[in-house]
Amino acid sequence: MTLEQKTKMLKRRWPKAVLIILLVLVVSVIAGSIYQDRSKQAEAIQYPPLGTIVEVEGQQMHVYAQGEGDMTIVLASGHGTENPYVDFYPLHEKLSEQARVVVYDRFGYGWSDQTSVSRDIDTITQELHTLLHESGEKGPYLFVAHSIASLEAIRFAQTHPDEVAGIVLLDAGNPTFYETYETPSKAVQKSMQTLKNTGVLRMLSNIESVADTLLQPEEGYGQHIPESLKKLQLAMFLKNFSNDTVIDEMLLLQSNAKKVIDAGDLGDLPLIWFTSGINQQAIKGWAESQEALAEWSTNNKQMILDSAGHYVHHHEPGIIIEEISNLTKALLQN
Numbered sequence: 001m002t003l004e005q006k007t008k009m010l011k012r013r014w015p016k017a018v019l020i021i022l023l024v025l026v027v028s029v030i031a032g033s034i035y036q037d038r039s040k041q042a043e044a045i046q047y048p049p050l051g052t053i054v055e056v057e058g059q060q061m062h063v064y065a066q067g068e069g070d071m072t073i074v075l076a077s078g079h080g081t082e083n084p085y086v087d088f089y090p091l092h093e094k095l096s097e098q099a100r101v102v103v104y105d106r107f108g109y110g111w112s113d114q115t116s117v118s119r120d121i122d123t124i125t126q127e128l129h130t131l132l133h134e135s136g137e138k139g140p141y142l143f144v145a146h147s148i149a150s151l152e153a154i155r156f157a158q159t160h161p162d163e164v165a166g167i168v169l170l171d172a173g174n175p176t177f178y179e180t181y182e183t184p185s186k187a188v189q190k191s192m193q194t195l196k197n198t199g200v201l202r203m204l205s206n207i208e209s210v211a212d213t214l215l216q217p218e219e220g221y222g223q224h225i226p227e228s229l230k231k232l233q234l235a236m237f238l239k240n241f242s243n244d245t246v247i248d249e250m251l252l253l254q255s256n257a258k259k260v261i262d263a264g265d266l267g268d269l270p271l272i273w274f275t276s277g278i279n280q281q282a283i284k285g286w287a288e289s290q291e292a293l294a295e296w297s298t299n300n301k302q303m304i305l306d307s308a309g310h311y312v313h314h315h316e317p318g319i320i321i322e323e324i325s326n327l328t329k330a331l332l333q334n
Contacts, residue, residue, distance in 0.1 A: 034199075054131055054134045056130050073099050075104075080246060121260060144170065148173060168323070272303070274302075274312045
């Protein structure tokens with residue numbers, strides 16, 4: 001066969017080869033999507049809600065509560081924390097021995113529905129207010145907020161000051177830091193969503209080392225979480241990771257921060273915040289913005305946890321529980 005004949009043959013076969021490759025990709029995507037959907041359906045049965053489902057604005061929100069007391073501690077999770085119940089396990093199991101503790105799932109998280117309603121901070125705050133009241137969880141509330149949940153904790157105190165007794169922040173950002181924070185583009189976030197929806201992440205999660213990586217956003221995370229909850233945590237990750245509601249929440253971060261800033265400080269509301277020593281070194285401007293949190297209240301206290309990562313409640317739960325307990329006792333005495 002001459003070179004010219006080979007060239008002609010390849011030209012004839014090339015379109016067929018491309019078509020076959022495309023068909024294989026399409027079939028793989030369809031098969032992966034079916035695998036993802038059926039797995040989610042099975043896991044919804046295997047892992048039913050641990051708390052109560054409450055109707056909020058025509059959709060379902062999940063809230064978990066345990067313990068008794070005259071103060072209600074409300075745990076608010078950070079962005080992308082697919083299962084707040086598991087994430088806050090190191091705190092709520094101990095705190096509930098001395099107070100009423102509530103863990104809630106914003107829309108798009110945990111067992112709550114996704115929503116197409118814009119993730120404007122006032123909407124998020126009002127949804128939380130409705131959830132707490134409809135579920136019978138009475139104030140005064142002591143908010144314990146991780147990461148970007150600082151915005152909803154502060155905003156809740158701004159809009160419902162008579163219901164908030166204090167705020168504790170867990171390496172949570174100063175609104176002034178978030179106002180200029182450069183968030184990942186929607187295209188990047190949607191590409192991550194595609195990996196989940198087509199079953200790619202789920203298939204990869206069958207590899208133990210990959211599953212461990214998905215469940216550990218940083219070294220030291222999860223050391224106080226029982227092994228029995230790890231499968232639930234993975235199922236929630238594969239259900240909620242980078243969904244549209246979560247993406248919208250991140251895209252509105254700057255405008256939400258500005259709205260909180262424009263509403264002004266918190267007066268003398270008790271404010272304690274724990275700062276990750278690692279983040280102080282790793283993130284430009286984090287140390288300065290954490291120090292500036294003192295401007296939000298005249299009644300403030302900062303504690304720097306030198307060896308802790310961003311999820312400070314996984315690195316130093318004992319210190320955090322002690323401070324929250326002391327603050328709770330002081331607030332009740334007053």
